[in-house]
Amino acid sequence: MVSRMPPDVREGWEAYAACRGADTSLFFAPNYFERREEKLAREAKAKAICARCPVREPCLEYALRIRDPHGIWGGLNELERRRLLRARELAG
Numbered sequence: 867m868v869s870r871m872p873p874d875v876r877e878g879w880e881a882y883a884a885c886r887g888a889d890t891s892l893f894f895a896p897n898y899f900e901r902r903e904e905k906l907a908r909e910a911k912a913k914a915i916c917a918r919c920p921v922r923e924p925c926l927e928y929a930l931r932i933r934d935p936h937g938i939w940g941g942l943n944e945l946e947r948r949r950l951l952r953a954r955e956l957a958g
């Protein structure tokens with residue numbers, strides 16, 4: 867799954883990603899309308915993979931740093947990452 871990152875931004879941790887070889891469609895919304903229940907079910911499967919991932923923290927920090935607006939990274943979806951960034955900004 868992590869192969870979606872361009873080579874120039876790879877940092878080494880992705881070699882240990884639990885999502886290597888996983889179905890990318892679990893981690894990203896389809897290009898058609900996805901009902902809420904479908905999104906929750908899809909994300910739950912992706913998050914279950916993230917939950918056992920040894921590089922969850924660097925993955926999440928990477929996504930936060932590049933402000934990736936799509937998909938599950940580090941066990942969080944785009945909205946959850948935005949909330950985390952906002953909370954960090956408020957915390958100073």
Ligand code: SF4
Binds near residue numbers: 868916917925926
């Ligand atoms: S935390 Fe999730 S998205 Fe990130 S590398 Fe691990 S399995 Fe992949």
